Amino acid sequence: MTGKRVAAVEPAVRMMSRADRPRREGAKSPMGGAGAPFGAGAGAPFGEAVGAPPGAGASSTVGEGEASSAGVRAARRRDRWLRLASLGAFVLLWQVGAMFADSRTLPAPLTVLARIVDETVSLSLPGHLAVTLGRVAVAFAAAMLIGALLGMAMGRWRRLDAFFDAWLVLGLNIPALVTIILCYVWFGLNDWAAILAVAINKIPTVIVTVREGARAVDPRLLDVARAYRLSRRTTFLRVYLPQLVPYLMAAARSGLSLIWKIVLVVELLGRSEGVGFQLNVFFQFFDITGILAYTLAFAAVVLVVEAWLLRPLERRLTGWRA
Amino acid sequence: MLEIRIDRKCYPDRGGRPHVALSGLHLDVAKGEFVCVVGPSGCGKSTLLNIVGGLDRDMDGRVTMNGAFPEDVGFMFQEPRLMPWMSVLDNVLLVAREGRASEGDAARQRERAIALLRAMELGDVLDAWPARLSGGMMRRVALARAFINEPELLLMDEPFVSLDTPTANRLREMLVEQWQRCGASVLFVTHDLREALALADRVCFLSAAPGRVVLDLPVDLPRPRDAASPAVDRLYQALLARHPELLGGLANGDEGSGDTVSNARSGVL
Numbered sequence: 337m338t339g340k341r342v343a344a345v346e347p348a349v350r351m352m353s354r355a356d357r358p359r360r361e362g363a364k365s366p367m368g369g370a371g372a373p374f375g376a377g378a379g380a381p382f383g384e385a386v387g388a389p390p391g392a393g394a395s396s397t398v399g400e401g402e403a404s405s406a407g408v409r410a411a412r413r414r415d416r417w418l419r420l421a422s423l424g425a426f427v428l429l430w431q432v433g434a435m436f437a438d439s440r441t442l443p444a445p446l447t448v449l450a451r452i453v454d455e456t457v458s459l460s461l462p463g464h465l466a467v468t469l470g471r472v473a474v475a476f477a478a479a480m481l482i483g484a485l486l487g488m489a490m491g492r493w494r495r496l497d498a499f500f501d502a503w504l505v506l507g508l509n510i511p512a513l514v515t516i517i518l519c520y521v522w523f524g525l526n527d528w529a530a531i532l533a534v535a536i537n538k539i540p541t542v543i544v545t546v547r548e549g550a551r552a553v554d555p556r557l558l559d560v561a562r563a564y565r566l567s568r569r570t571t572f573l574r575v576y577l578p579q580l581v582p583y584l585m586a587a588a589r590s591g592l593s594l595i596w597k598i599v600l601v602v603e604l605l606g607r608s609e610g611v612g613f614q615l616n617v618f619f620q621f622f623d624i625t626g627i628l629a630y631t632l633a634f635a636a637v638v639l640v641v642e643a644w645l646l647r648p649l650e651r652r653l654t655g656w657r658a
Numbered sequence: 659m660l661e662i663r664i665d666r667k668c669y670p671d672r673g674g675r676p677h678v679a680l681s682g683l684h685l686d687v688a689k690g691e692f693v694c695v696v697g698p699s700g701c702g703k704s705t706l707l708n709i710v711g712g713l714d715r716d717m718d719g720r721v722t723m724n725g726a727f728p729e730d731v732g733f734m735f736q737e738p739r740l741m742p743w744m745s746v747l748d749n750v751l752l753v754a755r756e757g758r759a760s761e762g763d764a765a766r767q768r769e770r771a772i773a774l775l776r777a778m779e780l781g782d783v784l785d786a787w788p789a790r791l792s793g794g795m796m797r798r799v800a801l802a803r804a805f806i807n808e809p810e811l812l813l814m815d816e817p818f819v820s821l822d823t824p825t826a827n828r829l830r831e832m833l834v835e836q837w838q839r840c841g842a843s844v845l846f847v848t849h850d851l852r853e854a855l856a857l858a859d860r861v862c863f864l865s866a867a868p869g870r871v872v873l874d875l876p877v878d879l880p881r882p883r884d885a886a887s888p889a890v891d892r893l894y895q896a897l898l899a900r901h902p903e904l905l906g907g908l909a910n911g912d913e914g915s916g917d918t919v920s921n922a923r924s925g926v927l
Binding site for chain 2: 556557559560562563564565566570574575578581653654655656657
């Protein structure tokens with residue numbers, strides 16, 4: 337740099353370069369517009385919000401990060417207490433209802449808890465639970481894998497989307513019960529027919545969610561991968577797939593709750609073990625305590641999976657959006 | 659040596675008819691040379707970079723660097739285009755080539771990326787998400803990403819547009835420092851002639867669409883330069899006096915001003 341004018345400019349540049357760290361570059365420059373050394377820069381307005389990257393919706397920058405993350409932690413603590421309070425209120429309402437209803441129609445929470453303990457000690461509950469969870473896991477994995485692959489393909493290729501769209505609408509609207517009955521009739525009363533029926537019910541909703549994600553993939557980021565000659569594998573795993581993660585997580589969370597409900601119906605209609613089968617047995621004997629014990633035990637397992645597996649996974653994978 | 663010979667590049671317009679974006683565009687960039695391409699809006703500057711960068715291969719002509727299509731490329735876009743789910747450091751390492759070969763290489767590549775980011779004054783935010791950075795910091799990350807492989811060819815598509823002047827100046831300084839260190843050939847697209855004169859060894863002017871080189875101007879000013887320096891200003895004014903129609907088109911974003919200027923090395927200086 338040469339000249340008197342430059343000498344005056346340089347400290348200002350240095351100063352701004354340190355100050356620019358969090359959101360300072362938009363501040364008024366001591367140079368003003370007149371001393372602006374570059375033609376277009378002189379005419380350009382101050383501030384640089386234009387360059388925000390896709391997905392950059394955060395309101396805080398590095399300097400404000402600690403304060404905001406402390407705020408988030410406090411909010412999470414409050415949420416946890418609210419959840420516990422909500423659970424307590426539910427149990428309380430149940431207890432009050434049980435006090436007014438016939439004990440056979442609506443047993444008290446403690447009666448149901450005692451039954452859960454009995455069934456657990458006798459290993460009946462864990463056995464049936466394990467069988468049902470196994471079916472849920474296999475059907476869930478199959479539905480997510482097939483649904484995600486088809487959703488990505490349909491989001492990517494318009495012709496494929498046009499071809500399969502009618503199938504998709506059909507799949508979304510066929511009642512679960514029909515699929516289950518048809519699978520049992522066509523493939524026999526076996527586990528694979530049961531899992532197939534469940535997966536067929538879930539696959540269309542996964543496709544719809546993931547297809548939306550695939551359509552929303554930012555082509556400019558894929559251009560970065562192409563410009564830097566990243567391999568197809570790296571591009572898929574590190575540039576394409578991360579953009580789908582929020583959609584995959586949404587499909588997974590809604591899928592889990594749907595699948596376990598359908599698995600119970602499948603077991604009720606055509607299997608000789610599992611929580612659904614046991615519920616049918618309890619229904620034959622009008623054993624409401626047994627029905628509630630198994631239902632609660634299974635719901636608790638699903639809640640644990642949701643709270644200890646899916647939610648932390650989602651936080652980990654989509655933490656950058658917070 | 660980068661050789662660009664684009665005979666014709668067409669896009670379909672809204673009615674589906676071919677719109678000629680570039681025609682008869684011939685341009686050479688020597689090893690280690692810094693060439694700026696300027697021209698009015700819509701003259702095909704970004705199209706040119708997309709072709710050279712391999713993002714758009716649908717054209718008549720050829721682009722070669724040492725006999726083959728350029729593969730060892732760094733690309734800096736108008737927007738930073740950082741992966742928002744990756745930390746600053748991971749964004750740079752994503753494109754680092756040797757890092758994927760073995761663990762030893764990965765460690766070395768990581769050290770190099772950290773050193774580069776520190777040189778860009780980003781040492782404090784290596785693990786930050788891009789969304790937490792200011793616009794200027796994001797551009798610096800993109801600049802570090804462009805240099806991490808010390809490429810033979812660096813393509814830059816108005817990378818400092820929409821930044822305030824001091825920030826843009828600091829980024830230009832960083833660019834020149836890194837370029838002088840690694841010796842890459844640079845093709846830098848801008849609509850800002852003063853920026854071009856302050857950065858380039860040569861400035862090539864494109865005509866309005868269909869774009870072709872209408873003026874090839876060597877800039878023999880000593881470095882380091884500043885766009886506000888009297889020497890750059892004199893050159894700018896001399897160009898303005900000699901080619902008012904060309905610069906008027908640049909300043910106003912008009913199209914259709916450059917075709918009157920012959921394609922020849924200029925002796926403005």
